[in-house]
Amino acid sequence: MSIQVLRYLVQNKEELIRESANENKLNEDNVWGVAQKIVGQGNLDNLSEKQMYLYENALLPLIENVPCQGWFDEYDGENGTYFDCPSTIENERLLQCYQFDSMLCESCEEEEGFRAARKAAFMRD
Structure with missing residues (x-):
């Protein structure tokens, strides 16, 4: 606990x-x-x-064993889509997830960060 x-x-x-x-x-x-x-x-x-x-x-x-909400892709569908994630949030990250209202496992957080960086680079070009 x-x-x-x-x-x-x-x-x-x-x-x-x-x-x-x-x-x-x-x-x-x-x-x-x-x-x-x-x-x-x-x-x-x-x-x-x-x-x-x-x-x-x-x-x-x-x-304990809090499910990941899955990463969000704003370009999928009309209003964007959350992609299901079968993982749970790692115990050492859970407090931070509640603090930042972002219930993502490490893998999904990295995916969202990667997509955001790719979008920012595209918008700059």
Whole structure:
């Protein structure tokens, strides 16, 4: 578990925690309370069975094995297209991804950067 990522979400992205609770048909206030408790304690010790269930079903998906959203190609289709990526975001990158609202694995980030550089070079010429 990445307490650092969960701490960032509690401090800056409350809406993501509440959204995850709603998507999993869980009480968002209870999930929010569990998130705050874990961050305050710095660990999962002393969680009740119900609190552990809320953690596993609403919070854990936000901090472990988070899927990559896939890279975006603005020239594909009328409004651009996101290309599916089967990867998850590397644990060491996850905090940065939340901070910059860019949920891309390293490979997809490189692909977007490459395409942006190619576009910039084309526009200069």
